[in-house]
Amino acid sequence: MKFLTTNFLKCSVQSCDTSNDNFPLAYDGSKCQLEQDESIEFNPEFLVNVLDRVEWPAILQVASDLGNTSLPPNKPVFEDSNALTEDDMAILRDLHVLLIKTSIVEGEMKCKNCGHTYYIKNGIPNLLLPPHLA
Amino acid sequence: MVKKQYLLYMVQIHTNFRLAELESLADLFNLDIDFSKYNADSPFFFVELDNDDQARQWIKRSILTKAIYEYWGKGETMEQLHDTIKNLEGFQTRKEQFKHSSFKFEFENFQGGKKKDMATKVKQMETFKYLNFEGKIDLKNPHETFTLIEEYESVVGNKAATVPLSYTFGRFVGSSDRSSMERYDLKKRPYKGTTSFEAELSLVSANIAQVKPGSLMYDPFAGTGSFLTAGGHYGALVMGSDIDGRMIRGKGANIDIKSNFNYYNESNKFLDVMTMDFTHNALRTNLVIDTILCDPPYGIRESIKILGARDPERFIGKENLVIDGEKAFLRKDYIPTKKPYSLDSLLDDLLKYSAERLPVGGRLAFWMPTANDENVETIIPLHSNLELKYNCVQEFNKWSRRLLVYINRGDTFNGPTNGGVQRSPSNFRERYFNHFNK
Numbered sequence: 403m404k405f406l407t408t409n410f411l412k413c414s415v416q417s418c419d420t421s422n423d424n425f426p427l428a429y430d431g432s433k434c435q436l437e438q439d440e441s442i443e444f445n446p447e448f449l450v451n452v453l454d455r456v457e458w459p460a461i462l463q464v465a466s467d468l469g470n471t472s473l474p475p476n477k478p479v480f481e482d483s484n485a486l487t488e489d490d491m492a493i494l495r496d497l498h499v500l501l502i503k504t505s506i507v508e509g510e511m512k513c514k515n516c517g518h519t520y521y522i523k524n525g526i527p528n529l530l531l532p533p534h535l536a
Numbered sequence: 537m538v539k540k541q542y543l544l545y546m547v548q549i550h551t552n553f554r555l556a557e558l559e560s561l562a563d564l565f566n567l568d569i570d571f572s573k574y575n576a577d578s579p580f581f582f583v584e585l586d587n588d589d590q591a592r593q594w595i596k597r598s599i600l601t602k603a604i605y606e607y608w609g610k611g612e613t614m615e616q617l618h619d620t621i622k623n624l625e626g627f628q629t630r631k632e633q634f635k636h637s638s639f640k641f642e643f644e645n646f647q648g649g650k651k652k653d654m655a656t657k658v659k660q661m662e663t664f665k666y667l668n669f670e671g672k673i674d675l676k677n678p679h680e681t682f683t684l685i686e687e688y689e690s691v692v693g694n695k696a697a698t699v700p701l702s703y704t705f706g707r708f709v710g711s712s713d714r715s716s717m718e719r720y721d722l723k724k725r726p727y728k729g730t731t732s733f734e735a736e737l738s739l740v741s742a743n744i745a746q747v748k749p750g751s752l753m754y755d756p757f758a759g760t761g762s763f764l765t766a767g768g769h770y771g772a773l774v775m776g777s778d779i780d781g782r783m784i785r786g787k788g789a790n791i792d793i794k795s796n797f798n799y800y801n802e803s804n805k806f807l808d809v810m811t812m813d814f815t816h817n818a819l820r821t822n823l824v825i826d827t828i829l830c831d832p833p834y835g836i837r838e839s840i841k842i843l844g845a846r847d848p849e850r851f852i853g854k855e856n857l858v859i860d861g862e863k864a865f866l867r868k869d870y871i872p873t874k875k876p877y878s879l880d881s882l883l884d885d886l887l888k889y890s891a892e893r894l895p896v897g898g899r900l901a902f903w904m905p906t907a908n909d910e911n912v913e914t915i916i917p918l919h920s921n922l923e924l925k926y927n928c929v930q931e932f933n934k935w936s937r938r939l940l941v942y943i944n945r946g947d948t949f950n951g952p953t954n955g956g957v958q959r960s961p962s963n964f965r966e967r968y969f970n971h972f973n974k
Contacts, residue, residue, distance in 0.1 A: 403808050403810070404807060404808055406807065407775070407807060407808045407810075410775075410819050410820060410823050411810075411818050411819065411820070412818055412819070412820040412821070413818065414812065414813070414816045414817065414818040415816075416816065419821065425820045439803075441798070441803060442803050442804045443803070443804045445804055447750060448750050448773070448804070451750040451751070452750075452752075452773065455752070455823060455824055457820075502804070518866075519866050521868050523868070524785065525794075526781070526784055526785060526808075526809065526810060526811060527808075527810045527811070527812075528781065528810070528811040528812075529777075529810055529811065529812040529813075529816075529818040530779070530781075530811060530812065530813060530816075530843060530872045531813075531816055531843050531872060532854075532855060532865035532870070532872050532873075533843070533844055533845040533848065533851045533854070533872065533873055534851070534854070534855040534865075536813075536816055536842075536843035536844040536872070
């Protein structure tokens, strides 16, 4: 599961939707095994697009869950996304490594509202629920 | 701007989808095209466009088109053809324009006609002498390709026609994306399954759904990822989910959805697939999804299921069950129980979800099966925020399936709705296994 996906996933339990604590899920850094996929091509235009729908505070939180506290406090902005500067490209390259290349292969994540635990196995998150939560 | 005449040469199959594809691509690229002369029964569409670039842009993604040509002439006989060419407005200028270009001639037959031998080709080419092309003939890499298309009457009985109905001549401008059908052919795909969707119509679906480069596409019933593959081909970042984890996981290393993307060299278009019940959705509610494209389970291979207990009483207190000091439902190997659900409810959920997640103007496209022999009208699910744009039917012997395409028009659209109503007169799965006999 790519790091970027952590920015899209909330708790599946419907009653948690009324809470602000159902996103992002809390990742247990000690149990998460990370991997870098070097084969995925860097595509700056694509990343600029994706960045539009990223919630930065959640990126910071999950990164910190996983032991990375060196990210800038605010979402990077680009003056002109049609004419990216060298500096922009450097930032985008770092984001590519974090959001796209980095994935959680094994691990677990928890809803901060209801406390339910979800597992990631072989890179695939399982968001199914037991009947008492469905 | 003065418009020029072009000739669109299309395939004569899936004609129920052809116009929808052409219109959707024109709309996607913001091209103002007049479809009033379009004829579903003809492989030709004579259309006015601004220039070659516009023609190429329009057609480069099309699956149900072969190619687009600059129109030079058409006739019932070769003589008539030559007359129309010579009388074409601006004919002299055109002759000059290509006078020194390297070129070649190509011959296309639409249904019937024999493969021509070289002598016949040369004989036909010589009748074009008056064009006075002085450039060299280059069969491998010509600057211009001129094409003569012969149209034959369709086969009657088992006798193919031998004399063409018409001759059409044009200069090749751009090819379509039809060759991708071969590239994405299921036979060659590393990971596929019994529910995989054929390449041709999955690519057509992605075109009609207007999947855009750099956008986000979601398939909530991903299965083996057929529609994710099609969406990735057209440049979207794709993600999928399925309640059946076996499909999502695949058959081991290098035989799964992700490895299909690697195989097609499109790994950067693949975001993730997850094991998830669509009706207990875990994508955050404010995430904008540009396109939703899917083939919902209609319960043929397996009945439709969602999370929850079929018999809730049996599960009372099960949440307190402890195995090896751990709550059973929190163990890594826990398998949740599922209960049956109706297709009507599932499609209601899909429409509601799309109305909430798609941007205004964004498209939802999905496939729906119906039995042909029922004397009841097929009721298409509707939602008050969604405009039903296309309803393209593919007929089989005793059943058919249709691609339904909706555009999100937002809260103020106030369209008709039939959510919560039982629409299917009978269970499609039952009917399917009864071979549609009552």
